[in-house]
């Protein structure tokens with residue numbers, strides 16, 4: 001039986017496998033369905049990665065290559081071009097590859113690090129024809145940056161997520177004309193810096209509270225209709241703007257890729273669409289851990305790395321100590337907090353627990369607190385929280401102390417003067 | 418003038434005004450933000466990232482970047498100048514692909530290890 005099988009070799013899987021190895025696991029198998037390691041970072045050729053983890057500004061491929069280089073000498077078994085198709089409750093992993101065919105192997109622990117995929121047009125449903133030229137921003141990123149194909153000449157982008165913003169600049173520099181970026185919400189879900197350096201630098205307009213209401217064209221996109229939306233997010237008649245374009249990019253969000261997780265009967269949080277985990281990144285199934293975008297959609301790869309190091313270390317401890325998880329506190333959210341990861345905190349957890357969450361609106365001045373049944377453990381002030389940016393709260397477990405299992409409340413409130 | 422600092426994900430809201438011989442800069446949470454605001458007024462620069470063709474490699478595009486930020490108004494031309502560049506595998510992260518691009522003093526360097534096919 002293997003010590004550990006890690007599924008997916010993006011930044012999450014790489015960091016988790018390496019950390020498990022550093023913590024004493026010997027027989028580790030890292031499985032990747034692509035022909036190369038590094039996951040989605042390979043197509044994110046822009047810079048801005050690694051400021052926290054490496055204290056320098058790297059591009060996506062550079063960030064990935066740091067971890068790929070570190071694999072050497074660890075003895076971790078790596079299989080590329082190999083796809084996991086099933087996980088069993090007894091931690092048997094079934095995978096297929098050209099080289100080995102269909103193989104099933106049992107492991108003492110499993111780390112899920114399959115990343116996420118993009119929401120597609122079907123998921124949001126725009127009326128109109130179904131011509132060529134409608135694609136997700138991530139697919140466009142792959143065509144342009146990995147395969148070297150241009151996707152269009154006149155482009156409209158729906159959604160203001162970071163990938164869409166990054167692609168606005170990329171396509172402009174490759175000679176395309178990006179006509180507009182259209183966002184249905186009254187705020188952008190992308191980082192402010194990307195609005196500045198990817199749209200403003202190139203004079204690309206951002207229309208907030210607008211959406212694409214129609215796609216026109218026979219074989220290829222010829223026009224899209226953009227309309228303002230009211231507070232109810234319904235289009236406002238008479239506000240139509242028609243753009244002549246050949247391409248519509250969709251940057252409308254990411255969903256954790258959890259088919260395998262679901263089929264294994266692992267509990268999923270309907271809010272994050274990722275597994276429910278305790279602070280050691282362990283899912284509802286003993287010995288199965290999750291980290292990276294498969295657990296919750298991250299904006300910063302540095303946070304992915306930090307989370308994955310925790311998962312790798314915990315998986316090693318689990319295998320080497322043979323100790324099962326004991327009792328847990330559960331975490332619920334209140335106020336502006338839309339979710340919290342981890343959803344459980346072990347009663348015997350030590351050191352610091354990092355809680356990740358998002359807010360449902362822009363909060364200029366706010367407070368973040370974590371409370372138990374009859375005590376507030378921690379309460380801090382924080383300004384400028386936006387829905388586009390994941391927030392974190394570090395909880396020193398010594399503030400919680402040794403108390404019976406109970407419900408904790410993570411509360412984010414706006415402070416008005 | 419108001420601007421967003423692009424140097425880290427925090428995205429601080431900066432403002433900068435001429436103040437006699439110097440500048441009055443507000444809103445930065447670290448020194449990098451202060452330096453950014455000043456350079457936006459005097460000599461705005463950006464890092465360019467792009468790809469070039471690569472032959473005989475395991476993949477067909479090699480991602481690249483400028484080794485240091487170049488003047489903002491030269492970014493488009495620098496990107497265009499890479500259209501005609503082809504490198505031969507293998508390349509390593511940091512290999513110089515184009516030295517002193519457009520006389521900016523910055524090199525275009527590879528950002529991914531690409532082995533020979």
Ligand SMILES: Cc1cc2nc3c(=O)[nH]c(=O)nc-3n(C[C@H](O)[C@H](O)[C@H](O)COP(=O)(O)OP(=O)(O)OC[C@H]3O[C@@H](n4cnc5c(N)ncnc54)[C@H](O)[C@@H]3O)c2cc1C
Pocket residue numbers: 007008009010011012013031032033034038039040041044049082083084085113114115116117118137138139141162163166254257260291292293294298299300301304
């Ligand atoms: C299109 C796109 C663009 C992005 N751009 C940015 C950006 O510009 N900046 C930024 O900070 N973040 C960006 N992100 C977020 C980025 O994904 C994360 O920062 C980080 O890469 C997530 O790491 P990960 O390892 O969790 O996932 P990934 O990097 O997605 O890695 C998951 C890996 O698992 C493999 N896999 C999945 N299922 C299986 C299976 N069944 N069997 C075997 N292998 C499997 C996949 O092939 C992949 O290599 C982007 C995400 C997407 C989807």
Ligand code: SF4
Pocket residue numbers: 422423424425426427428429444445446447448449450451
């Ligand atoms: S001022 Fe400093 S902390 Fe603020 S965005 Fe710029 S680099 Fe980041």
